[in-house]
Amino acid sequence: MTGPLRIGFIPLVDAAALIVAVDKGFTAVEGLEVELVREVSWSNVRDKLNIGLFDVAHLLAPVAIASSLGLGHVKVPIAAPFNLGINGNAITVSPALHAALMEEIDGDRFDPLATARALARVVAKRRKAGAEPLTFGMTFPFSTHNYQLRFWMAAAGVDPDEDVRLVVLPPPYMVDSLANGHVDAFCVGAPWNSVAVDLGIGHILHFVSDILVHAAEKVLAVRQTWAEKNSETVAALVRAAVKGAAFIEQPENRIEAARILARPERIDVDAEVVQRTLDGRLKISPDGAMRESGRYLLVGREGAGRPDPAQAAWLYAQMVRWGQTALSPEALVTAMGVFRPDLYDAAVGQSAGTADAPGGSFGAFAGPAFDPRDVAGYLASFDVARRAR
Amino acid sequence: MSAEQSPKIVIVDESPIRAAILEEGLREAGFTEVVHIREMQSLLARIYAVDPDIILIDLENPSRDVLEQMFQVSRAVRRPIAMFVDQSDSASIQASVEAGVSAYIVDGLKKERIKPILDLCVSRFNAFAKLQEELERTKSQLEDRKIIERAKGILMKVKGLTEDEAYVLLRSTAMREKKKIGEIAQSIITASEMLK
Structure with a gap:
């Protein structure tokens, strides 16, 4: 290695373990010199990682898989030795859509099936009235946000490609777009949902943990060839990230962690908003209503840091379900191979058998239990789906 | 170029000076159909209104992710775009990313017609960066x-x-x-x- 490790990140709270690992000096203790580089788009992070301008990146888990499969861009095999976050996204809707949904809802407002059914009725009414379809913002074609929105609405028969519009928006533009009516709702990570609520222009309808109890969100990504040549560096980085995650998960460290993350050169947002996210205690409506969940964002607890190949398989299944690629057994193996619990175990010195049990169950609110050995059978159970063209 | 019609090029850039430098270069090279989009609101709709063959965007622009949506086939996307350069052409990718520009090519445009445009983009972006450095x-x-x-x-x-x-x-x-x-x-x- 020459020079510092260049690590790209997007200013989002789920980069927390990485940022804290660097800024608290855990990487330095491991003998690593790191330069964190803030980026403005996932496309940039992906491209700079692919061509070697970055050694490591904070990356959307589905982008790591898409890159390894050559979907949407050039094919560059990626390895993910550490999972940077479980869950952490939320669906926020405009006050108008929120009112319409609450008028139609039959059941608990935190029950995603009840809200999805309400959405189906709102969509039908709008169509009858000749209104424009509702528009939902999400962050990237290969993103958890895209798949979580689709999974949710499709459960009540709303076709995400036919009945509504799904549009990509950069996270910093989400709030403005909701305020000026360019979108009616969005699914994005922290801090943007809270920012919309604080401005009085949005209601948090769901934490994504309502939709999936345990969903891999971002990963620490490296090129596979680079990981092979730099195994010591990868191990040191994983150990530092594990320490960063453990630091954040100690409640008494939250204020300090939030302060580190909030700095202008990192996430550049109010520390109090960051802390809300880490604590899973969020203001969900402009009137000040709060909601607390132990599952909002998992940074290190419940084995969150250890990559789980079953999660990669689920994300791959979503790409197939929505026509981004055709199902192939080889591609499934490749996708699962992106998530590297072996590298994680080697770094922290545990054998696979003694590893923390992976989240295992996805806890999806709809559909059958997911089994990576039968993706075709799983996908066949859904009525609403696309076929790859 | 002569026999074929000039491809329609959209420049997405919030910097008017850089866009002007690029536009001028493209026109000098005989690419006459160039449109500059500065407003990022409803970007896809604006692009579809122009219906370009090539879209050039600076990498400082968060809206680059919006363009990635054009790879997908959906109601929102009418003409899907192809990969911006060939898998084998990693030197081109490297050069453009380092210069800070990315190109999106609508399906069907021949590779040999793209290369000169991309090269021109890279050299103009580098020239702009140098200019800015000198100014600083x-x-x-x-x-x-x-x-x-x-x-x-x-x-x-x-x-x-x-x-x-x-x-x-x-x-x-x-x-x-x-x-x-x-x-x-x-x-x-x-x-x-x-x-x-």
């Missing part, structure tokens, strides 16, 4: 000169030096402390303000 340097030189003038004035007054002597003192101190003259001058100004 000139600005900070100007700033330095003002600070040095003020520091000289303070030294002349406090130590009863001539202007030349004050400058020599500044320069020799900077050399001894391995710092820039501007930095030494700034610390003199700061110190004298504190002692007021």
Whole structure:
């Protein structure tokens, strides 16, 4: 290695373990010199990682898989030795859509099936009235946000490609777009949902943990060839990230962690908003209503840091379900191979058998239990789906 | 180019100067159909209204992710775009990312027609970056000169030096402390303000 490790990140709270690992000096203790580089788009992070301008990146888990499969861009095999976050996204809707949904809802407002059914009725009414379809913002074609929105609405028969519009928006533009009516709702990570609520222009309808109890969100990504040549560096980085995650998960460290993350050169947002996210205690409506969940964002607890190949398989299944690629057994193996619990175990010195049990169950609110050995059978159970063209 | 029609090119860039530099280069090279989009609101709709063959976007622009949606086939996307360069052409990708620009090509455009446009983009973006660097340097030189003038004035007054002597003192101190003259001058100004 020459020079510092260049690590790209997007200013989002789920980069927390990485940022804290660097800024608290855990990487330095491991003998690593790191330069964190803030980026403005996932496309940039992906491209700079692919061509070697970055050694490591904070990356959307589905982008790591898409890159390894050559979907949407050039094919560059990626390895993910550490999972940077479980869950952490939320669906926020405009006050108008929120009112319409609450008028139609039959059941608990935190029950995603009840809200999805309400959405189906709102969509039908709008169509009858000749209104424009509702528009939902999400962050990237290969993103958890895209798949979580689709999974949710499709459960009540709303076709995400036919009945509504799904549009990509950069996270910093989400709030403005909701305020000026360019979108009616969005699914994005922290801090943007809270920012919309604080401005009085949005209601948090769901934490994504309502939709999936345990969903891999971002990963620490490296090129596979680079990981092979730099195994010591990868191990040191994983150990530092594990320490960063453990630091954040100690409640008494939250204020300090939030302060580190909030700095202008990192996430550049109010520390109090960051802390809300880490604590899973969020203001969900402009009137000040709060909601607390132990599952909002998992940074290190419940084995969150250890990559789980079953999660990669689920994300791959979503790409197939929505026509981004055709199902192939080889591609499934490749996708699962992106998530590297072996590298994680080697770094922290545990054998696979003694590893923390992976989240295992996805806890999806709809559909059958997911089994990576039968993706075709799983996908066949859904009525609403696309076929790859 | 002659026999074929000039491809329609959209430049998505919030910097009007850089866009103008690029547009001028493209026109000089015979690409006459160039449209500059500065407004990021409803970007896809704006692009579809122009219906371009090639879209060029700067990498400082978060809206780059919006363009990635055009790879998908959906209601929102009418003409899907192809990969911006060939898998084998990693040198082109490297050059464009390093220059800070990315190109999206609508399906069907021939590779040999894309290459000159991409090369031109890279060289114009690099030229712009150099220009900006020079501008920054000139600005900070100007700033330095003002600070040095003020520091000289303070030294002349406090130590009863001539202007030349004050400058020599500044320069020799900077050399001894391995710092820039501007930095030494700034610390003199700061110190004298504190002692007021």
